[in-house]
Amino acid sequence: MHVLWQQRRNWLEEDGLIWRYRRGLMAEERAKQVLVPRTLRNEVMQSMHDSRYAGHLGERQTLARCARRKGPTKNNRAPMQIMTAGYPLQRVGVGILGPLERTSSGNQYVLVLTDCFTKWTAAFLLTNMEAGTVAKVLVQKYIAYFGTPDYLHSDQGRSFEASVVMEMRRLFCIRKTRYSPYHPQGNRQAERFNCTLLDMLSIMVDGNPHHSVYESTGVTPAIAMFGRELRLPLDVQIENPPEQEAHGLPEYIWKNRERIDRVHELVRDHLKTQQRLQKCLHDRHANETHIRQNDRVWLAVPRRFG
Secondary structure: OHHHHHOHHHOEEEOOEEEEEEEOOOOOOEEEEEOOOHHHHHHHHHHHHOOOOOOOOOHHHHHHHHHHHHOOOOOOOOOOOOOOOOOOOOEEEEEEEOOOOOOOOOOOEEEEEEEOOOOOEEEEEEOOOOHHHHHHHHHHHHHHHHOOOOEEEEOOOHHHHOHHHHHHHHHHOOEEEEOOOOOHHHHHHHHHHHHHHHHHHHHOOOOOHHHOOOOOOOOOHHHHHHOOOOOOHHHHHHOOOOOOOOOOHHHHHHHHHHHHHHHHHHHHHHHHHHHHHHHHHHHOOOOOOOOOOOOOOOOOOOOOOO
């Protein structure tokens, strides 16, 4: 409306229509432009595009081919959705790394589980990525040692959606959350550890990520998960173990519970601060597209080569 008001001297009225002259290629050439009311715009567009007498080939003949050829004009980036965890084993991200070079034992895959609160990560070798193998490792090597998580967060692969895994989740009352296909950012913590694990395997680093402080939590995954730091062989080589006063089991449990509570409160504060910072940095370049029910959209089907 502001632009129309600035051009008000150029508009004329005739027979109930508001129109103006538009300059042509030559100075003496002029063409009429009629101001179309909002209520009639769809009808005008249909008559210009869909009619068999229109000069344009129409949506059905040109839109699909143009869209397939040109693709989207820009990649949309939705605002970050924060997925929080307030205590250990509330939400565990799970993923499979591989296939890698087959070992002498026949292992070719790695099952990676990352606790979203403590960042404690466990990795287990797999001979294959079948659902039965995954369910067996989850029960015997993770749940038996660390306990049952409230949620498992994974992609929509067959390894995590098969009936045997669903039955395992039902028996242990584990709920399931999923992230979109071909969008590893939805399980960023587990996917990020995959890169770290590959780096460690490729250069054979004698290190332990559980002994390193995470920026997002402010503490190591070990102390966040167990209430104490891991003692590595290198620690013994550098100095003697610190002398600690001996306590009975009940007193040790009480003191360790108190220590863990303080650590978890510190982790929650650090996580909230880091999540707000990450969302602020991410959303500066976000341009979310709002899709309503019954909207027609394109489905991306990645091509597989080889």
